[in-house]
Amino acid sequence: MSVNGNDAVIILGGGVMGLSIAYYLSIFPDFKRPIHIIDSAPRLLESASGYAGGFLARDWFKPECTALGGLSFELHRQLADAHGGQKRWGYAGSHVYSMSLHGEGEGSRVEDWLLEGTSRAAAVGRRTEGHVSAPGEAVNSDGTPAWMVTQDGASWNVVSGAEDCAQVEPRRLCEFILEECTRRGVEVHLSSRAVGVVTNGDGKIVGVKIASTDDQPHGPNSLRCGDIVVAGGCWTPRIIETLFPRNRTKIEIDPLAGHSILYRTPRYVKPFMNVAHGQQDKFHGKDENIAYAIYCPPTKSWSWAPEAYARLNADSKPEIWVGGLNHDETVLPLPELATDTKKLISRESLAELRKVAVTLTGLKATDSQIAEDDLEVEWEGLCFRPVSRTGVPIIGQIPPKDLGVGFHTSLGAKVWVASGHGPWGISLSLGTGAVMGDLIEGRKPRVNISALEPASRMGSKL
Ligand SMILES: Cc1cc2nc3c(=O)[nH]c(=O)nc-3n(C[C@H](O)[C@H](O)[C@H](O)COP(=O)(O)OP(=O)(O)OC[C@H]3O[C@@H](n4cnc5c(N)ncnc54)[C@H](O)[C@@H]3O)c2cc1C
Structure with missing residues (x-):
């Protein structure tokens, strides 16, 4: 098994959410860790992020999402002002x-x-x-x-x-973010998916196992990491079930x-x-x-x-x-x-x-x-x-104890989720990327998202 790097951030899913998370991490001046986006499709943006309507709102959200919605709307405006958004993504x-x-x-x-x-x-x-x-x-x-x-x-x-x-034109917004990410060294692995986690002798999660989705080799068959972010849109529950078949979280999308x-x-x-x-x-x-x-x-x-x-x-x-x-x-x-x-x-x-x-x-x-x-x-x-199922996105760390027996994750890689944005994923994307960047960096998120955290919807699956 080839193992590359050791403290990378691995983002599973390269839609607007995965891209925004990679973008906000990559623009932190002190953030030097490798960032990988792994996507099961042979091309990005064949999902909702490429075909959405592109409507953005400041405050059309449920109360749990109000702060995130306002932040995201402002970040869209700032990004457009800073990078010529009218001419580049409409x-x-x-x-x-x-x-x-x-x-x-x-x-x-x-x-x-x-x-x-x-x-x-x-x-x-x-x-x-x-x-x-x-x-x-x-x-x-x-x-x-x-x-x-x-x-x-x-x-x-x-x-x-x-x-x-x-x-905005969602596809072009995503293409701009992708371009910025790759310019900053973010690696994108297409036709690839995570099929399991790599653990050390103590049961600590230290990486993910990767398989090709088209029987062609596309890169390493595992990557070491310090953080795993599941941002697979509708595919998020399937990804979590694959990596953590005995997880106890309720990620219902x-x-x-x-x-x-x-x-x-x-x-x-x-x-x-x-x-x-x-x-x-x-x-x-x-x-x-x-x-x-x-x-x-x-x-x-x-x-x-x-x-x-x-x-x-x-x-x-x-x-x-x-x-x-x-x-x-x-x-x-x-x-x-x-x-x-x-x-x-x-x-x-x-x-x-x-x-x-x-x-x-x-x-x-x-x-x-x-x-x-x-x-x-x-x-x-x-x-x-x-x-x-609750009509608001699920954003934050999956508590280590809920990932299932056999993993001693409190000392290993952290597992995060950022998904379930329903009809508002383009609008909420930049805010989600920014707060996920804060969380992975170990900072207090710039707006309170405690009502969106996976921990607040714990179920009893086992
Ligand atoms: C018709 C329509 C109109 C919309 N209009 C708007 C709008 O006007 N405004 C708005 O704010 N929102 C809108 N939305 C919602 C918005 O498009 C979504 O909320 C948003 O695009 C979700 O982004 P995402 O990155 O979470 O998921 P996606 O865009 O679905 O991306 C998920 C990615 O995960 C990848 N993936 C799947 N399985 C795996 C795996 N096993 N491993 C790795 N990667 C995997 C997929 O290939 C895909 O690239 C609309 C949606 C639809 C359907």
């Missing part, structure tokens, strides 16, 4: 509206069986106030943005302004699949310029242009809650992401590898999603009842949200 403050059609409330949401915290639509419902349209925006005669189809009988409400909400499409329309060719650019205006924020988010409750036309995000992307092209059509594990089970998710894409679901996208943003002649499909689709996707 960062911009976002206006947020809800649109209700007649018949609102009919139909049921597929994810209702899960606890609160699985869908942003629920949060929107509680926050609705005011009216749509702001000075300087390109709007239809009814005050809606020019790329929207005017809907008969629709009512619009302002939900939030650009100081408290924002948008369910996969909630969501289809989405990203497209352009000939009517959305310019971003909304910020008339208050450079001024202290809470509603418009300080960015040059403003993104636009629209939440629609279920209606007679659709039984789910569509979300549409319009923004200027990093190539300076306006784009729209539409999602919200979800499926629980009984309909779409989590595949072994993130790259296998594509095989599960449902043509019917995509057709339904596209129909809604056309209803909302297609080409509609004044005398016509229905909109035509002239959308230029960039990609169609499917990915899995890691939804914890």
Whole structure:
């Protein structure tokens, strides 16, 4: 068995969470330990982190998550300011509206069986106030943005302004973080997974055993380490079961699949310029242009809650992401590898999603009842949200005594978990990375996350 290094941090999972943790560790000036990201897929970002909507909020979270949410929102802003986020990952403050059609409330949401915290639509419902349209925006005669189809009988409400909400292109944000990580020496091992822990003669954990996921050799078959971080999104419970089959923790995370499409329309060719650019205006924020988010409750036309995000992307092209059509594990089970998710894409679901996208943003002649499909689709996707049963993420150290008999871990490698962020993983990613960095460094986390720690949900599995 080849064994490399001895006090490395090994991060299992290279989605936005694993990348953010590696990033914040790597930027600590005094942190000199090796950092490895191990991912079972042959390519990164074939998971939720690559296909998410990219909506960010400052304070739309459950109380346990409020401090983390606020920190993360500020870190997104700081990262974008420091590294040209608008031009590199499409960062911009976002206006947020809800649109209700007649018949609102009919139909049921597929994810209702899960606890609160699985869908942003629920949060929107509680926050609705005011009216749509702001000075300087390109709007239809009814005050809606020019790329929207005017809907008969629709009512619009302002939900939030650009100081408290924002948008990013999730894939490009992750690519930026990955680039920064590799520049600082973080090693990424693809098509690899941890299949067990290495212990010394005293039962102390000193490393992880690694196996290839495609029968090709991809690097060392074990790595020594001082910390193991499980950040595998929906795959987190499987990783923990593999490493610690007799663990006594309750890391309960369910996969909630969501289809989405990203497209352009000939009517959305310019971003909304910020008339208050450079001024202290809470509603418009300080960015040059403003993104636009629209939440629609279920209606007679659709039984789910569509979300549409319009923004200027990093190539300076306006784009729209539409999602919200979800499926629980009984309909779409989590595949072994993130790259296998594509095989599960449902043509019917995509057709339904596209129909809604056309209803909302297609080409509609004044005398016509229905909109035509002239959308230029960039990609169609499917990915899995890691939804914890309590509706808040699980972040912190797994108590050594709970890892199972046979491990004397109080003196060996520490085992951490950072997962279960549900529909908020992009928004909460940087805050999670920063507090995990603090914890691994042995510092007090910069915000209190005690209510999110694994220890607070101990079960009695054995
Ligand atoms: C349709 C949709 C829209 C969304 N929109 C938003 C949004 O607008 N705003 C927002 O904040 N959040 C959004 N989310 C949620 C967000 O995308 C997720 O919470 C977040 O991406 C989770 O990141 P992660 O790194 O924990 O997991 P993932 O992105 O799933 O990454 C997990 C990684 O672990 C790897 N892995 C799996 N098994 C193993 C193993 N055995 N060993 C090593 N690695 C392994 C996988 O290959 C993958 O790379 C959305 C999610 C969906 C599905």
